[in-house]
Amino acid sequence: MDPQSAAARHVAIIAGHLNCPSPSAAAPLALAACLHYDPPELSEKPPAFDLAALRRVLDGHDLAARDWLFRLMEESPLFCPRGSGDRTFVVPDYNQTKEQQRAVTMRRIEYLLHRGVFEGWVTGSGPEAELRKLAFFECIAIYDHSLSIKLGVTYFLWGGAIRFFGTKRHHDKWLKATEDYQVKGCFAMTELGHGTQKYWIGGAANDATHTIIFSQLLINGISQGIHAFVAQIRDADGNVRPNVRIADCGHKTGLNGVDNGRIWFDNLRVPREDLLNSVADVLPDGQYVSSIKDKDKRFAAFMAPLTFGRVNIAATAVYISKVALAIAVRYGLTRRAFSISANGPEVPLLDYPSHQWRLLPLIAKTCAMSSAANYLKRLYVKRTPETNKSIHIYSSSLKATLTWHNMRTLQECRKACGGQGLKTENRIGILIGEYDVQSTFEGDNNVLMQQVSKALLAEYLAAEKMKSPFEGLGLEHMNDPCPIIPADLTSCTLRSIKFQLDLLCLRERDLLGRYASEVSQYQAHGESKKMAVLLSHQLADELARAFTERTILQIFADDEMIQSAGPLKELLGLLRSMYALICVEEDASFLRYGYLSLESAAAARKEVMKLCGELRPDALSVVSSFGIPDAFLSPIAFDWIQANSWASLSNE
Amino acid sequence: MDPQSAAARHVAIIAGHLNCPSPSAAAPLALAACLHYDPPELSEKPPAFDLAALRRVLDGHDLAARDWLFRLMEESPLFCPRGSGDRTFVVPDYNQTKEQQRAVTMRRIEYLLHRGVFEGWVTGSGPEAELRKLAFFECIAIYDHSLSIKLGVTYFLWGGAIRFFGTKRHHDKWLKATEDYQVKGCFAMTELGHGTQKYWIGGAANDATHTIIFSQLLINGISQGIHAFVAQIRDADGNVRPNVRIADCGHKTGLNGVDNGRIWFDNLRVPREDLLNSVADVLPDGQYVSSIKDKDKRFAAFMAPLTFGRVNIAATAVYISKVALAIAVRYGLTRRAFSISANGPEVPLLDYPSHQWRLLPLIAKTCAMSSAANYLKRLYVKRTPETNKSIHIYSSSLKATLTWHNMRTLQECRKACGGQGLKTENRIGILIGEYDVQSTFEGDNNVLMQQVSKALLAEYLAAEKMKSPFEGLGLEHMNDPCPIIPADLTSCTLRSIKFQLDLLCLRERDLLGRYASEVSQYQAHGESKKMAVLLSHQLADELARAFTERTILQIFADDEMIQSAGPLKELLGLLRSMYALICVEEDASFLRYGYLSLESAAAARKEVMKLCGELRPDALSVVSSFGIPDAFLSPIAFDWIQANSWASLSNE
Structure with a gap:
């Protein structure tokens, strides 16, 4: 297969598309056979689980109130309802001056x-x-x-x-x-x-x-x-x-x-x-x-209510990710490109393994992070003086992690939609510009994550000094013996909650110890505590990530556990395994510090690929459970051929 | 250090800032002592090398013509010259409708x-x-x-x-x-x-x-x-x-x-x-x-001139990165935050190790990619039928890699400027929206990189089948014995061109073999060649990256080699080492496939940190050599305190 012949085949396929219209004087505008829209609801298998039940897990609260508010917005001309094909979308008109x-x-x-x-x-x-x-x-x-x-x-x-x-x-x-x-x-x-x-x-x-x-x-x-x-x-x-x-x-x-x-x-x-x-x-x-006698403590008292902002940002970020994923998945099920077998039918984008690898782990992360956001919200609204510290740390780590995830998801979904992702009416591209600010306002994400690690270091030093067990922030696992990771990872092991939590706890435990040791080594070499912390920024980043991912996994697993046996629980299990294993795949620290052997890491990667295949049939159902009304999605999420037809121009 | 006391210290520092104005009825508007602007040209050490000479290396050609065109744009009111403080910037008015x-x-x-x-x-x-x-x-x-x-x-x-x-x-x-x-x-x-x-x-x-x-x-x-x-x-x-x-x-x-x-x-x-x-x-x-008798070949002939687009996109992307880095570095040298020692002066952002780690590797990559873009341009303008294949592959790999790098650089620089990075007048944020399209037009980046790997696979299979040596695309190293990576990596070894090229060649060689083997294994299990390639998308991505990074390193090293000994050559050496080692740091495949031991990878990371410290004093000089006129930068690259003062409003 030399590149010239590969290019020639590629060219042949493009030429095939251009050939498709089979132009005849009689029907010059007939749609090409290769360009047709099948609603994914018809082409995909029926949901294997109760969509409403999954939405209850992911939204966590106030489903009816949400729907009421969505309808209020849909009803008003102020929200710019825009006809497209036979549908109406509400979307702000960004082709306007700031005034x-x-x-x-x-x-x-x-x-x-x-x-x-x-x-x-x-x-x-x-x-x-x-x-x-x-x-x-x-x-x-x-x-x-x-x-x-x-x-x-x-x-x-x-x-x-x-x-x-x-x-x-x-x-x-x-x-x-x-x-x-x-x-x-x-x-x-x-x-x-x-x-x-x-x-x-x-x-x-x-x-x-x-x-x-x-x-x-x-x-x-x-x-x-x-x-x-x-x-x-x-x-x-x-x-x-x-x-x-x-x-x-x-x-x-x-x-x-x-x-x-x-x-x-x-x-x-x-x-x-x-x-x-x-x-x-x-x-x-x-x-x-x-x-309050102390000046700084008085000021700190003034800052406390600002925590609402971080909780709100974290919860919002994950909701925006859902919009982008719902659009990109629906488009990926209806936009076809090339055929896999010679002269075979063209294949929907989401049937390509690489496209699945781009989107399905992001769906799993978004679900897991929904659970985490719900946990944070509940913790916040029931706050007491005793939970202040946890709220501060969880809101910092989740604000940073969920907004980073959102930007990544938006970018990946935008690219998964090609040029269509950049059309303002298709929403994803414009959301990138609108939500980028979340990663630096109400605390720069990098600074927040460094604060998380500093707080964990304080816990570590206190436990060491007082010879007391860890308590709170889910750090109790530090009191147990170090988990043993099996050498031979079967699919069954890789998908067990125990293995997944053990592995993520192992990473967190080791990184916390390494971070404490690096900071103290710098201090031993004459650096101030502050400088020692600044110089250890890499381990601090790795630790904060480890803490956050372990926290999210634990919360998501809890949401799974309380379900009764059945298809929904099975789906949550797949999503949880995908979440855990993509965390492993994407963080080099598992290899860098030897938490996994090369063989085990390869097995984890292979399992992610298998999970992509297993989650693929549920992709439409899962994004449908996100509860985003159709009117808040976009033309490419539905019949984008009709929406782009001459006939639909009168609606625009 | 419990988080409450950490938070209290943080609060104390913020309170210190708010305290700074030391408000007195006599001079209520006096600038705070803690908010003052030092031009980085005064606070930084003088350039250690000839700025114009570095610009000649990076721009590669037509410096005077560029400056002439820049001046043409600066001179015309159509280019929206905008007063800000005592400076004028040319920047489009994006607060306009598309019409x-x-x-x-x-x-x-x-x-x-x-x-x-x-x-x-x-x-x-x-x-x-x-x-x-x-x-x-x-x-x-x-x-x-x-x-x-x-x-x-x-x-x-x-x-x-x-x-x-x-x-x-x-x-x-x-x-x-x-x-x-x-x-x-x-x-x-x-x-x-x-x-x-x-x-x-x-x-x-x-x-x-x-x-x-x-x-x-x-x-x-x-x-x-x-x-x-x-x-x-x-x-x-x-x-x-x-x-x-x-x-x-x-x-x-x-x-x-x-x-x-x-x-x-x-x-x-x-x-x-x-x-x-x-x-x-x-x-x-x-x-x-x-x-041309063959239909598909006729169509392919029509596609050939489109290559210009990819060459142009690659070259442009790296130039846009320079704008963002010049702004972010200048801002990072004048925006101060917190002090490192107790009651010490506030520290410019770029003196924080984590800020250096964010920006300095991107500078090195941008310089290396400038060389690569120049190489590609020269190859293109001197094209012959014999170079068509190379141009196709290099333009694909560099178009994808340089535009990805540009988006990452823009995003990192935007965040390094905080909220200021989102102001349209400061350019970086708006460039994200404007240049995002580069990663999907003229060939989706992911698809292009898969094509690169498929072309390399074809070379591999041809060499195997014909028992002939590799020739072209820099693959001649495949004909040599496999390079040996020393077990004990000193700083001197880590910085040697030979070691760096050996390591990047080793990765490319091994990944090419693995990719060929995975594809053939899938075929042995009954998959079609096409499906086998689709299923091996991860190795294909890793291989294309390995090929591209090795190519860039080689070209950049060549540009260094032809310099005569002196400070510029030394600087290029530092940048080249930073480029090579950050590639190692950022690609988990060095660990995943065992090209480096854990100890060696740790040594490489430590060396990147050292290089950050060594490149820090040259940061201003390097971005000044990018040759971007001041008027094409932005207010935060200069006296942003004055630019935001009440007095400067009349200029807006």
């Missing part, structure tokens, strides 16, 4: 407001209400990231600050008004390279009426540290108030529906009563009082 | 046309002229991908087709008119899922006057295969001509300055003379004549 995108975002908010979507978002409380809010955020984010961020700033950053940092006088003044979107608050914390100018303040450039300001509190020239104040920045007519200057942060790669601004405050006077005084106050006589 | 972006793209083309940029692009010939065109394409692409693609379609796809497939009558009619942009041609080859409709045709939706059509030629009902025809699709007033229907392909993730369209041809009559007849013709009496 237009901002305006329509505001109108969408007003619409959702009047339909009661935000009821209780500021004044409500309790785990059920919080879970429902989180579910709504996931749904809104599927439509448009700007819409979700614009709401998040006002309802959760501003509203949360008033609620948690403020007291009755602030609550009375602002909570209800915020829930009714009369007061539009923003949150002035970030600064330009941590300078004097409040920077990237979402909502500031055009619409916000009020803001939280984080600023030093000086009493008689003595700093009491950072406190949160409230200031009105625009009057009722939308004019910027005196002593405030605001400039637009400009056009961005995504999120152009959010009016990020820079704010300068010049000798702005804030009344004493507008200091948010839940943890510290200034009495009318000017005396400073605080329930 | 506006298309209109301004046309005006930019007219401007460049009248300045003589396209002189000889269609009527000229010879290697020098072709290299100059390629250089111009790289420069134009740095400004805006749409501008470059719009030109590429008319000048190279349409113009090239007229030139190579047409004869004197076509040349006389269209070549000069094309060069003068009087005739605006497009190229109707791609189809929707290979159907009846010509799809994604750049230029078709709004502006093209003519098109090449690839279509079956039937003579008396007998198909002679695909031929290229010319048709006028719009009249002089821009109206679509009879028997042609055109629709817009719609908004895209990038490239909105290009008017991609779908064309339907309904019983369109093309005069006999407008068949492009360089390889086949129809005589006035209706008789079909061709110099």
Whole structure:
């Protein structure tokens, strides 16, 4: 097979396509025999399991509420319903200036407001209400990231600050008004390279009426540290108030529906009563009082409610991955290319082993990460002072891991759809630009993962020093003897939960020990603790990944375990094995540190390939269980031949 | 160090920043001591080598012509010069609808046309002229991908087709008119899922006057295969001509300055003379004549000139990486975060080991890939029938590898700039959306790499069958005894060209053998050759990567070798070692197949870390040698504090 003859065969196949129309004067526009659309629901085998049951596992909560909100969006012309073939899709018009995108975002908010979507978002409380809010955020984010961020700033950053940092006088003044979107608050914390100018303040450039300001509190020239104040920045007519200057942060790669601004405050006077005084106050006589003595701890108290952001980002990221996978899988079942046997029929993309290898592991990861996101949400809404540390660590590791996974999934799905993935109406490409920001906002992912490893190191050193067992964060396995990995890995072993958990625990245990040892070696060579940690960044990355993947596997396995025996449980088992083994395949540390022999690693790879073949028939069913309504997918997920026909142009 | 106290320290540092302004009524707007800009040229050591000499190596050709074109773009208001602080940047206004972006793209083309940029692009010939065109394409692409693609379609796809497939009558009619942009041609080859409709045709939706059509030629009902025809699709007033229907392909993730369209041809009559007849013709009496007897080979002849596209894409991709790296490195030298020692000064991002690890290997890869792109360009412009196979394989492997590298570099640099990387004025984020298409157009990267491996397999089988030595494609090393990798890798060994080439050759040799063996095993188990190849996709990917990286290393080492001893050669040596060792670090196959022991792999990783430290002082000098004019970088590459100040708003 010399390349010329291979090229010639390739050419022959292309020529075959061009030949297909079999042009005749009588029917010049007849569709080619080689270009036809079979709905995958007809060409694929019927679901082997209950789709609704899988959706309950993956969504975890508030399925009916999600569907209600999806329908609300589908019903309104503000959400740009767009005919395509015989279907309608709701998709923002991104062929607009940022000014237009901002305006329509505001109108969408007003619409959702009047339909009661935000009821209780500021004044409500309790785990059920919080879970429902989180579910709504996931749904809104599927439509448009700007819409979700614009709401998040006002309802959760501003509203949360008033609620948690403020007291009755602030609550009375602002909570209800915020829930009714009369007061539009923003949150002035970030600064330009941590300078004097409040920077990237979402909502500031055009619409916000009020803001939280984080600023030093000086009493008689003595700093009491950072406190949160409230200031009105625009009057009722939308004019910027005196002593405030605001400039637009400009056009961005995504999120152009959010009016990020820079704010300068010049000798702005804030009344004493507008200091948010839940943890510290200034009495009318000017005396400073605080329930928290330590300045830094006071500031940390102000940061705590921000955790909501990370939980929300993690949960949203995995939902966006589902949109992309549902589109790419459906397209991969209907877009055919070349034949495998000589003169055989053309083969759907998803029947190619390499295409399966690209998409099916991402489906398994997305399912596993759904479970993890649900776990994190439940932990968060039931938070107590005792769970703060776990929430901090899990939200950091899952925010980073799930957003990385989402970007990778979007990129892979975009490429799996070829040029069609770049058409804005097909959503995947545009989601890349819209969601890229998730990997650096609310904590840069790399920094978050380094923090996770530092926290694990602290656990390790504490356990060593106190000679006490590990407790919490799933680290109890560190108290057991080191797991033994069998030398000869059968398919059966490779798919057992015990083996998979043992292997991932082994990696985590060893990496934690190595990390501790490398840091201490650097210290022994005279480096400061801080520098030693910075120099050990690779092991820190490897450890944080090991911790996160082991955590996700454990949570996903728990969700599998509680199912009763049957096809759904079997499917979850396949997905769990795929998750575990693709983690092994993709992390060189299993080879680098000898957790697996070369033969065992080869066996794991072969098993992934087998799992691709076994999961392939369920691909459509699994993405159908993601619960994304058809209208939120895209033309290439359905009859894209009809959608691109001349006849359908009148709908556009 | 429990996480709470770690968090508290982190909080203390943030609080320190917020504390910095030391607000006093007298000078409320004074810049904070912790937020100041030092030009990296002042804070960094002077260049250790001749910057212009490195630029000559990396650019390879036409430096003065590039600078001339850069200045042309800088001079024109059409290129949107934008004041920022005391600087001016040229950057397209992406806050525009696709209609506006298309209109301004046309005006930019007219401007460049009248300045003589396209002189000889269609009527000229010879290697020098072709290299100059390629250089111009790289420069134009740095400004805006749409501008470059719009030109590429008319000048190279349409113009090239007229030139190579047409004869004197076509040349006389269209070549000069094309060069003068009087005739605006497009190229109707791609189809929707290979159907009846010509799809994604750049230029078709709004502006093209003519098109090449690839279509079956039937003579008396007998198909002679695909031929290229010319048709006028719009009249002089821009109206679509009879028997042609055109629709817009719609908004895209990038490239909105290009008017991609779908064309339907309904019983369109093309005069006999407008068949492009360089390889086949129809005589006035209706008789079909061709110099190439085989139908598929005739079609293959039509495909050959398309290779220009892949060469151009590869060369452009590496130039775009340079823009991103120059911005990210300059920002990383001026953006500070936290201190390493207690109460020490804040540290520039690029002094963090993890930040070095993110960016410096990408710099080395970009330099090595510059050499490879130059090699490919020279091979292409001096092409002969004998080099066709090499050009096909090198252009496939380098197109895929350099565009993947570019996307990765853009993504890493965007994140290294945090939120600033997402501001459109800072370019990196928007380049992601604009250049993503490179990984799937002109051949999907994954498919191209599989083709490379199939071609290597053909070489292998031919050599085995004929008992003849390998010749060409750098595969001669396969004729030598298998290289021996020393067990104990000193720093000196790790940095030697011989060791690096040996190791990369060893990997390629072994993977080629494994791939051949896996394919033949599948065949032995009854799979067809085609299916066997599809099932071996992992080894094919690993092999194609091994081939490409070995090729790049060899070319880069050759560029180093011809330098005379001195600081530039030393720098190139460091970059080459970084390139070779990061390839080792990033490809698990060295461990998976045992090319390196665990100890040796650990030594290679340690050496990469050392190289990061050694290359760090040269980072600014290297990116300065990339030759990207300041105006094509962005505000964060210079005094971004001033650029974001209130005072600079009047310039925006």
